[in-house]
Amino acid sequence: MRKIKVGVLGGSRGKTMMEYAVKSDECELAAVCDFNGEVLASLKTFFAEKGCSVALYDDFDKFLSCGIEAVVLANYANEHAPFAVRCLNGGLHVLSEVLPVATLREAALLADAVEASGKVYRYAENYCFSRATREMTRLFRSGELGDFEYAEGEYMHNCEGGWGELTRFSRDHWRNRMDAFYYSTHSCGPVLHATGLRPVSVTGFEVPYNAKTSRMGCSATPFAVEMVTLENGGLLKSLHGIAPSRNSVWYCMYGSKGKFESGREGIGKGTDEVSISLDGVTGEAYKTYTPGDELSDLAETYGHGGSDFFTMRSFLRAVRGEEDDGIGLFEALDMHFVGHFAHISSVRGGVPVAIPDFRDPAVRARCRDDDASVFRPGNDFSQNPVSRYPTPSYPDSLYEEQRAAHEKALADLAAQKQG
Numbered sequence: 341m342r343k344i345k346v347g348v349l350g351g352s353r354g355k356t357m358m359e360y361a362v363k364s365d366e367c368e369l370a371a372v373c374d375f376n377g378e379v380l381a382s383l384k385t386f387f388a389e390k391g392c393s394v395a396l397y398d399d400f401d402k403f404l405s406c407g408i409e410a411v412v413l414a415n416y417a418n419e420h421a422p423f424a425v426r427c428l429n430g431g432l433h434v435l436s437e438v439l440p441v442a443t444l445r446e447a448a449l450l451a452d453a454v455e456a457s458g459k460v461y462r463y464a465e466n467y468c469f470s471r472a473t474r475e476m477t478r479l480f481r482s483g484e485l486g487d488f489e490y491a492e493g494e495y496m497h498n499c500e501g502g503w504g505e506l507t508r509f510s511r512d513h514w515r516n517r518m519d520a521f522y523y524s525t526h527s528c529g530p531v532l533h534a535t536g537l538r539p540v541s542v543t544g545f546e547v548p549y550n551a552k553t554s555r556m557g558c559s560a561t562p563f564a565v566e567m568v569t570l571e572n573g574g575l576l577k578s579l580h581g582i583a584p585s586r587n588s589v590w591y592c593m594y595g596s597k598g599k600f601e602s603g604r605e606g607i608g609k610g611t612d613e614v615s616i617s618l619d620g621v622t623g624e625a626y627k628t629y630t631p632g633d634e635l636s637d638l639a640e641t642y643g644h645g646g647s648d649f650f651t652m653r654s655f656l657r658a659v660r661g662e663e664d665d666g667i668g669l670f671e672a673l674d675m676h677f678v679g680h681f682a683h684i685s686s687v688r689g690g691v692p693v694a695i696p697d698f699r700d701p702a703v704r705a706r707c708r709d710d711d712a713s714v715f716r717p718g719n720d721f722s723q724n725p726v727s728r729y730p731t732p733s734y735p736d737s738l739y740e741e742q743r744a745a746h747e748k749a750l751a752d753l754a755a756q757k758q759g
C-alpha cells in the first residue's frame with residue numbers, strides 16, 4: 341500500500357492523530373506544525389523516543405509547502421476553516437478536527453474551496469464511531485430500526501478539573517470565548533451520521549450561569565439543549581456542555597420498529613454496551629450486549645474508545661479513492677449548524693430557526709456575507725451576545741489564580757514523587 345505523506349497542524353490534541361500515523365502502514369507522518377515552542381520541544385522528545393524522523397515547524401507557510409499530501413487540522417477549534425481553505429487551495433487533502441467553521445461566510449468559502457480543489461475534505465467527528473454509535477448506525481442503515489422517529493444525543497463534559505490548563509490560563513482561549521451551543525457536534529453528529537437525515541430547523545435552550553462557570557471564567561453557560569426537526573419530521577434532542585455537575589455520553593434512537601439505547605458514560609460499560617428492543621428480533625424484550633466487528637479491537641488501541649481510529653482510517657481511504665464512511669463537508673456543516681442556529685434561537689428567546697442547506701449554491705450565496713461570530717474581534721455583543729443571559733465579567737486575577745493552583749499541584753506532585 342502506498343504510504344500517504346501526512347502533516348499535522350496543532351500538537352496537543354493532534355498527538356492522537358500523530359500516534360495513528362506513526363503506528364499505521366497507510367501513511368507516513370512527515371511533518372508537524374505548532375507555534376508553541378514548549379509543544380514542539382515535547383514532540384521532539386516524543387519522536388526521538390519512538391525513533392521517528394518527523395520535520396517540526398513553527399511556521400504554517402513552511403509546513404504547507406514541505407511536500408505533504410494531506411493535513412490533519414488540530415489547531416484552535418474556531419480557526420479551522422481558513423487553514424482548511426489554504427490547504428485545499430494548495431492541493432492538499434484535509435481532515436479537520438471539530439468544529440468545521442466559525443461563521444456562515446467561512447462555511448461558504450470552505451464549500452467553494454472543497455468543490456474547486458477536488459481534494460478530499462473529511463470532518464473528524466469521532467463520537468460517530470464509538471462501539472455504540474457504530475452499532476446505532478448499523479441497525480438504522482440495515483433497516484432493523486425502521487423509519488426514524490426520535491433520538492437523543494448527549495455529550496456532557498464537566499471540564500472544571502483541568503480547565504485552566506486546557507485554556508492555557510487565558511480568557512482569550514477559544515474554550516473561554518465560545519457560546520454554549522458551539523461544541524454541538526459530539527451530541528447531534530452520531531444521530532445525523534447514522535440516519536443521513538438533514539436537520540431543517542432548531543430551537544435552542546440554555547441554563548443560566550452557575551458557580552462552576554464563575555470558577556472556570558468561561559463565556560459559555562454550563563450547558564445547552566437543541567431540539568432539532570429533521571427532514572422527515574423526526575425529532576432529535578441534543579444536550580451538551582462544558583460545566584454540568586456530572587459527565588454523560590449517551591445516545592438513544594426510536595425507530596418505527598423499535599428502540600436502540602447506548603450505555604451511559606460512568607454507568608456500567610458506558611458506550612461500550614448497547615440495549616435494543618426490536619420487532620421480529622427481540623420482541624418487546626431488551627437485549628444488552630457489547631457490539632463489535634473485526635475492526636473494533638484494533639481501534640481500541642488508538643484512543644477515545646477507538647473512535648479516533650475510524651476518522652483517520654476513513655480519511656486515508658478517501659484519499660486513496662476507496663469507499664469510506666467518513667464525514668464530508670456538507671454533513672459536517674449540517675452537524676455544526678445545529679449549534680450555530682440554536683445559539684441564534686436562544687438569544688432570540690427560543691424561537692425556531694431554519695437551518696440552511698449549503699449543498700444548494702443559491703442558499704450558500706445568500707449567507708456569504710454573514711460573518712457574525714462571538715469569536716470575531718469586532719463582534720457587536722449587543723446584537724450577537726454569547727448567551728441569552730448577561731455574561732459575567734471575570735477579573736484577570738481568576739486566570740492568574742488558576743495558573744497558581746496548577747503550578748502548586750505540579751510542585752506537590754513532584755515533591756510527593758521525591759519523598
Ligand SMILES: NC(=O)c1ccc[n+]([C@@H]2O[C@H](COP(=O)([O-])OP(=O)(O)OC[C@H]3O[C@@H](n4cnc5c(N)ncnc54)[C@H](O)[C@@H]3O)[C@@H](O)[C@H]2O)c1
Pocket residue numbers: 349350351352353354373374375376379398400414415416417418437438439464465466506644
Ligand atoms: N474530537 C475530540 O474528541 C477532540 C478532543 C479534544 C480536542 N479536539 C479538538 O482539537 C483541536 C485542538 O484542541 P486542543 O485540545 O489541542 O487545544 P488547543 O486548541 O488549545 O490547541 C491547539 C494547538 O494548536 C497550536 N496552534 C494553533 N494555531 C496554530 C497555528 N496557526 N500555527 C501553529 N500552531 C497552532 C497551538 O499552539 C496548540 O498547541 C480543537 O479543534 C478541538 O476542538 C477534539
